[in-house]
Amino acid sequence: MAPDSIKRSGGVSRPWTSLRKLIQALALLAFLVLFVVTRGETPGSTTNIFLRLDPLLALVNLLATKALVAGSAVALITVALTFLTGRSWCGWLCPLGTILDWIPLHRWKKGKWTPGEGWRGVKYALLLLTLFAALLGGLTLLIFDPLTILTRGLAVGVWPALDKLVTAAETALYQLPALRAPVLEVDALLRPLILPPTPGASRSAALFAGLLIGVVLLNIFAERFWCRYLCPLGALLGLMSKVALLRRRIEPGCVGCKLCTDTCPMGTINPAEDYASDPGECTMCLECLDDCPLGATTFTPVFSVDPLRAYDPGRRQVLITLGAALGGMALVRSVDAELQHPFALRPPGADPEEFYSQCVRCGQCMRACPTAALQPALTEAGIEGFWTPVLIPRIGYCDYGCNACGQVCPVEAIPPLPLELKQQQVIGRAKIDKNRCLPWAEEQDCIVCEEMCPLPEKAIELELVEVQLPTGETRILQRPVVIHDLCIGCGICEYKCPIAGEAAIRVYSSCSGGGGQGGGQGGGQGRRRGE
Amino acid sequence: MxxxxxxxxxxxxxxxxxxxxxxxxxxxxxxxxxxxxxxxALPIAKPIQPTEVDPTGAPTQSEQATAEPSATPNSHPHIAVARGGEPEALVRHAVAALGGMERFVSTGNDVIIKPNVCVDFRTYEYAATTNPWVVGEIVRMCLEAGAGRVRVMDFPFGGDSESAYWNSGIQEQVLAAGGEMEPIRFLKFVETEIPNALDLKKCQIYEDVLLADVVINVPIAKHHSLARLTLGMKNLMGVIRDRPYMHGNLGQRLADLTSRVRPALTIVDAVRILQRGGPGGGRLSDVQKLDTVIASSDIVAADSYAATLFGLQPTDLSYIVSGLNMGLGRADLETMKIEDIAVGA
Structure with a gap:
């Protein structure tokens, strides 16, 4: 029982909590700034630093590719931090965790349902499933990594919506003559760095923002619901934290006032166990340290392995998730990806076949792509390629003068190619639909695809033909023809094709015939500026 | 209650x-x-100044408001062509022969210069984009003539305007000359009626081009598979938003657009011309160095002369034919006064 005399010391002096909140705010700010400047001149190895700090992405990529990416070594910082101080990443640095802290929906809670302790096991199951699937080459479950949820949710969910809102507001206000100058000034601040230079297209933004919003809404049921019960990165760090050096301890002075139990955002301080907590759950937020009126809560070095809890993964969970991973991958792989996915157009330089087991589904390339050509695959690449980047030429084309996606990829699934090499990568090959193409089907003049082709030796030629018009007169018509071996599949022809709806020229995956030469040569440079 | x-x-x-x-x-x-x-109120382009009156007494402002007085020994040439020298010198001589930049730009004028910066992945050597020193020198001459503000703009089809300005090398020369680059703002494309149009009755045109006191059109002469050549009138495609639409009836629609934009001066950059593979180019073997600059206040005449550099007749180009039909200018190269200047290296 809590003695009446003991009161929460709230508002008086909470030095640790204040420090943590400051660092959280700075980390989130840094994340957002780096996210924004991903489309700009800042080197990709700087803008993707948060993704490279994520040990789950690095580990899963390592398991799937059986090869080390040098840049992923940055994740060792987080690993070291975790072995020293437990899940402090979650409490102090994770940008998604900070957002969840800042939106305390649990205060609205009306119903009685509270997830049981067993729910904490879900994140371990998800982690094991992710790791086993990775061993088999499947990375689809990384769509649930917190940093990919946030990066992708912002890049292809929140940002397109923001663009729509800003564009609508700008267009409306621009109608008022008095507001033109200020609207243009605001527009100059926003574009092209923060928003695309001309309002961009996107698809299924609601879906990608939806996952992010869903994670936030789970806060209704419990504080940091995502971090407690679901986050696979939290699970990985939690397992490491079982042997972390710095751990929470209760000194003999504790009188059982329960203040710490009530205040713990992870709900892991258990009165039934003498107010001990699970270091695999504790995010080192230090609220309890500041709260304890008697100084009975301490964080001290401990050299031992913390006992496993009921929800921690045991042999049975390992076997079940292994079986599920095997079965799942077999089901997913039972379809021949190559034959089924003619529109799985991969970013330039990416190996279309290896890409499934290299890409960590983070969406960083989609943020970097200046034409919004890269979008998360929905059906284009099958279940195994769900939410991997694919080029959707009707939305945007691969700019011949840009190599941004390869520079920002945290695991080099898109190799960081210098521009000259990137310009030789085959993304796919264009084919003309002669039943729809204006000069072919309707004998009208149109050379847009040939005109737009950026290659020094154009991959689209114009055939001269004499056609007889219904009126009886004859005329010379130019008809576009694709030279298969020259085409790199940048898609600008499909993007600019003036036919309404689906273009009369489309880029098809080059997987089946010839294929793009993958394999990266390092030493990339940023988006080219001048010579 | x-x-x-x-x-x-x-x-x-x-x-x-x-x-x-x-x-x-x-x-x-x-x-x-x-x-x-x-x-x-149509005339955006600065009308020819009254001092250019034809001493023969022919009316200077014809019904069409386009045909300039026919060339006589006392008036400026209809076309000036400068050959053989550095780009800056070529521009300076050609414009000087037309009466100097003061004839087109007055003190305090807001000037828009429209070069061809069609893509963001070619440097000037490939002759896909206008020569940076040609553009820079025009900026300098406008400022010398007293222009209040000189901006350079184009709306590229490959890449965004800001990277194209930089990669083409044009930004560097324009800023050095004291001009500004105008990054394309989508808000500024305004639905505009074209009263004299025969086909393109409405179009989204960049409003700064319509509001400027003076528009100077600075195309690079290059190959194009539908228009055959990209010259002055074709270069105006870069001030509108929906370009694929134009290809349906290109010659007439370009003439319609020209009738609305009416640049005061067209300076064709033929320092390097692109013989094949336009508009993007990319092969130096397709580039021919001519060290030539053509200037005229008559966009049709400038284009007509430039066509001959490729061995074509003016009437081989559909937009010149449409421009003649609409009375936008002249193509009679045999009769008009042309001043040919050898600048020397």
Missing amino acids: ENQTRRAFLQWMAIQMSAFFGGSLLASCGKQEPHSLQTT
């Missing part, structure tokens, strides 16, 4: 709503006014 307040509330709402929507309506009327003014 409660009914009363509800009614009062509804009345109040009605008044507020009508005030709000009325206000918006008024505001939108205010918005249309300058635009409709622009579309009816």
Whole structure:
């Protein structure tokens, strides 16, 4: 029982909590700034630093590719931090965790349902499933990594919506003559760095923002619901934290006032166990340290392995998730990806076949792509390629003068190619639909695809033909023809094709015939500026 | 009592709503006014100054408001062609022969220069984009003539304007000359009527081009598979938003667009010309170095002369034919006065 005399010391002096909140705010700010400047001149190895700090992405990529990416070594910082101080990443640095802290929906809670302790096991199951699937080459479950949820949710969910809102507001206000100058000034601040230079297209933004919003809404049921019960990165760090050096301890002075139990955002301080907590759950937020009126809560070095809890993964969970991973991958792989996915157009330089087991589904390339050509695959690449980047030429084309996606990829699934090499990568090959193409089907003049082709030796030629018009007169018509071996599949022809709806020229995956030469040569440079 | 307040509330709402929507309506009327003014009060391009009156007494302002006085020994040439020298010298000599930049730009003028910066992945050597030193020198000459503000703009089809300005090398020369680059703002494309158009009756045109005191058109002469050549009139495609649409009836639609934009001066950059593979180019073997600059206040005449550099007749180009039909200029190279200047290296 809590003695009446003991009161929460709230508002008086909470030095640790204040420090943590400051660092959280700075980390989130840094994340957002780096996210924004991903489309700009800042080197990709700087803008993707948060993704490279994520040990789950690095580990899963390592398991799937059986090869080390040098840049992923940055994740060792987080690993070291975790072995020293437990899940402090979650409490102090994770940008998604900070957002969840800042939106305390649990205060609205009306119903009685509270997830049981067993729910904490879900994140371990998800982690094991992710790791086993990775061993088999499947990375689809990384769509649930917190940093990919946030990066992708912002890049292809929140940002397109923001663009729509800003564009609508700008267009409306621009109608008022008095507001033109200020609207243009605001527009100059926003574009092209923060928003695309001309309002961009996107698809299924609601879906990608939806996952992010869903994670936030789970806060209704419990504080940091995502971090407690679901986050696979939290699970990985939690397992490491079982042997972390710095751990929470209760000194003999504790009188059982329960203040710490009530205040713990992870709900892991258990009165039934003498107010001990699970270091695999504790995010080192230090609220309890500041709260304890008697100084009975301490964080001290401990050299031992913390006992496993009921929800921690045991042999049975390992076997079940292994079986599920095997079965799942077999089901997913039972379809021949190559034959089924003619529109799985991969970013330039990416190996279309290896890409499934290299890409960590983070969406960083989609943020970097200046034409919004890269979008998360929905059906284009099958279940195994769900939410991997694919080029959707009707939305945007691969700019011949840009190599941004390869520079920002945290695991080099898109190799960081210098521009000259990137310009030789085959993304796919264009084919003309002669039943729809204006000069072919309707004998009208149109050379847009040939005109737009950026290659020094154009991959689209114009055939001269004499056609007889219904009126009886004859005329010379130019008809576009694709030279298969020259085409790199940048898609600008499909993007600019003036036919309404689906273009009369489309880029098809080059997987089946010839294929793009993958394999990266390092030493990339940023988006080219001048010579 | 409660009914009363509800009614009062509804009345109040009605008044507020009508005030709000009325206000918006008024505001939108205010918005249309300058635009409709622009579309009816046509001459944006600076008219030829009265000092250029033809001493033979022929009327200078014809019905078409286009045909310049026919060339006589006392007037400026209809076309000036400068050959053989550095790009800056070529531009300077060609414009000087036309009477100097002061003939086109007055003190305080807002000048828009429209080079061809069609893509963001070619440097000037490939002759896909206008020579940076040609553009820079024009900026300098405009400022010397007293221009208040000189901006350079194009709306590339490959890449965004800012990277194209930089990668083409044009930005560096323009800034060094004291000009500004105008990054394309999508808001500034305004639906504009083209009163004299035969086909393209409406089009989204970049409003700065319509509002500027002087527009100087600086195409690079290069190959194009549908238009055959990209010259002055074709270069104006870069001031509108929906370009694929233009290809349906390209010659006429370009003439229609020209009838609305009316550049005061067209300076064709033929320092390097692109013989094949336009508009993007990319092979130096397709580039021919001619060290030539053509200048004329008559866009049709400038294009007509430039066509001959490729061994074509002016009437081989559909937009020149349409431009002649609409009275936008002349193509009779045999009869008009052409000053050919050998600049020397």
